[in-house]
Amino acid sequence: MxxxxxxxxxxxxxxxxxxxxxxxxxxxxxxxxxxxxxxxxxxxxxxxxxxxxxxxxxxxxxxxxxxxxxxxxxxxxxxxxxxxxxxxxxxxxxxxxxxxxxxxxxxxxxxxxxxxxxxxxxxxxxxxxxxxxxxxxxxxxxxxxxxxxxxxxxxxxxxxxxxxxxxxxxxxxxxxxxxxxxxxxxxxxxxxxxxxxxxxxxxIRRSGAGFRLLAGDHRLLWLFVSAFCLDLAFGWPLEVALPLLANGRSWGVGAVGIVVATFSAGALTAGALGALLAHRIPLKLRLVASGVVMAAGIATMVLMPSVVSLAAVALLVGAMAGLNGPAVVTAYQQAAPRTSMGAAMATLALSAVGTGPVSIAAFSALSLLIGTPATWVLCGVIALAGPVAAARALRRREEPAAPRREVVEALAVS
Incomplete structure (x- = not known):
């Protein structure tokens, strides 16, 4: 029911x-x-x-x-x-x-x-x-x-x-x-x-419950992968590559502020509207379609010829992020067992906290080999794995919940 x-x-x-x-x-x-x-x-x-x-x-x-x-x-x-x-x-x-x-x-x-x-x-x-x-x-x-x-x-x-x-x-x-x-x-x-x-x-034993949930519940696993891929793809482009791009094209530091501000404006607007209307938007749009648009936006940002066009794309990406982020968190909360909600949320939070330094270090090193534009586009390709994983999670949602009950029982006796 x-x-x-x-x-x-x-x-x-x-x-x-x-x-x-x-x-x-x-x-x-x-x-x-x-x-x-x-x-x-x-x-x-x-x-x-x-x-x-x-x-x-x-x-x-x-x-x-x-x-x-x-x-x-x-x-x-x-x-x-x-x-x-x-x-x-x-x-x-x-x-x-x-x-x-x-x-x-x-x-x-x-x-x-x-x-x-x-x-x-x-x-x-x-x-x-x-x-x-x-x-x-x-x-x-x-x-x-x-x-x-x-x-x-x-x-x-x-x-x-x-x-x-x-x-x-x-x-x-x-x-x-x-x-x-x-x-x-x-x-x-x-x-x-x-x-x-x-x-x-x-x-110590209970602190690993969140990771054991991922191992035993495929829906949670795919939701985690979705969040991880999107978080991984976001860090380097906005924090490292954007200043490099603005400097290389002689746009000045003001361009960085404009792009970041428009991204934030899009995310804020979508988040505020979501508080009013998100429950009326189909989950596939909030979780999958928004992720596809985000990935496409990230990949194309580096190709924009002007600050205005780059800011417009950033506004769209921010709006999609404002829809996608709460949708991932909500789906994760609804899929996790109530008795292990804290462990589940801790594991999801690690996706956001832990990927930032990894993204910056890994993509900065890669950009030295293939260049900033190619690395930026690659980030968009990696981001596309987010909505793909989310789609897998939604398919799992329609399957019987027996596997998750087995996980809960295993956690209870562990």
């Missing part, structure tokens, strides 16, 4: 607003910490700071999913957010009296740990607050917030560090996290801890 579509809009709104505030605060801290690191140690210090946050965050995603499944999302998000309040307040006190690089590294590591722990729990909560066709509307709204956060947070961070000092930015971050904590108390009220399965203490 098909599950009825329901959504708790009040709690979804509080959850999304809280994450919007938290993410904006993250970008405030990112700019403030990064600029301070430049002043202290130059480019090498910035690289160290980025690694100090991203590596622990990627590692803790896995454990965060396992803890969310064992203790419940409420347990994880409240403790992680509360810990961030303390860490940022203590960090402000330290940097007020100590002008050195090491406090920045410690803050970045602890921030990465807390963010990695909380991320899978947030995805699991969203699947609790909404289901059926309404879940994609909630995810579209959340996706829009993710794209707005840097637009709001980065300028505030630059202003704070320009007119004040780092400790003031850290105090502001701590206050923001305290407000978010208060909102999460409401969102998670009534959420109970999952029943014990006898395996709560084996955290």
């Amino acid at each position: 098909q599950e009825s579509s329901t959504i708790d809009w009040r709690r979804v709104a509080f959850l999304v607003a809280g994450n919007a505030l938290s993410l904006a605060g993250d970008f405030v801290l990112l700019v403030a910490l990064g600029w301070t690191a430049v002043q202290i140690g130059g480019a090498g210090a910035v690289t160290t700071l980025v690694l100090a946050q991203t590596v622990p965050r990627a590692l803790m995603l896995i454990f965060g999913g396992a803890i969310a499944d064992g203790r419940g999302p409420r347990f994880v998000v409240l403790r992680a957010t509360g810990a961030r309040v303390v860490v940022l307040a203590a960090g402000a006190a330290v940097v007020l009296t100590v002008h050195a690089f090491w406090p920045l590294v410690v803050i970045a590591v602890l921030e990465g740990v807390m963010l990695g722990l909380a991320s899978p729990a947030t995805g699991a909560m969203m699947a609790t607050l909404a289901n059926g066709d309404q879940l994609v509307r909630a995810n579209s709204l959340y996706s829009t917030v993710l794209r707005l956060a840097p637009i709001i947070g980065a300028p505030i961070g630059a202003w704070l560090i320009a007119v004040g000092e780092l400790w003031q930015a850290l105090v502001a971050g701590s206050v923001v996290c305290a407000v978010v904590f208060a909102g999460l108390l409401y969102v998670t009220s009534g959420m109970t801890r999952p029943e014990r399965t006898g395996d709560e203490e084996n955290l």
Whole structure:
């Protein structure tokens, strides 16, 4: 029997607003910490700071999913957010009296740990607050917030560090996290801890549940491949190849800003419309057709003869990304077992977090051999594997669910 579509809009709104505030605060801290690191140690210090946050965050995603499944999302998000309040307040006190690089590294590591722990729990909560066709509307709204956060947070961070000092930015971050904590108390009220399965203490074993799900459920596997291919194809063209292209054609740095802005505008518009109408758009269009257009757009961007035509294609690609991203997340949430939702969301999040550095390193090296245009087109070809994998996942959707029940049973006794 098909599950009825329901959504708790009040709690979804509080959850999304809280994450919007938290993410904006993250970008405030990112700019403030990064600029301070430049002043202290130059480019090498910035690289160290980025690694100090991203590596622990990627590692803790896995454990965060396992803890969310064992203790419940409420347990994880409240403790992680509360810990961030303390860490940022203590960090402000330290940097007020100590002008050195090491406090920045410690803050970045602890921030990465807390963010990695909380991320899978947030995805699991969203699947609790909404289901059926309404879940994609909630995810579209959340996706829009993710794209707005840097637009709001980065300028505030630059202003704070320009007119004040780092400790003031850290105090502001701590206050923001305290407000978010208060909102999460409401969102998670009534959420109970999952029943014990006898395996709560084996955290290392449970941390691999997301990967075992991929091995045992082909629909989840193809959805993961779809997200991975699209994420892999996006990183290098926009972050590395676009500045090279603009410089090589004497368009100037303004062209980079225009293209990135139009891409973001397309994604924001599609995400906002998706929050209203995504449940009325067929899944094949949101998941497969949008991916095909994205792949074609990526492949043809490098062939555009002017900034205007390149920006137009970027606008279309951004709009398709605004449809496709929430659709992939929603399909993944609906396919994953409820008892392993945290582990499943942690694995999916690794696709986004882990592919960026890999994309930049691999395609940068390849471009030295075959050139920037050819590598850019190749990225479009790789992106096409995303909608192909999504189509495979949709075919799996129509098959009996027995294999997934076997996976759930295997996870329960593992």
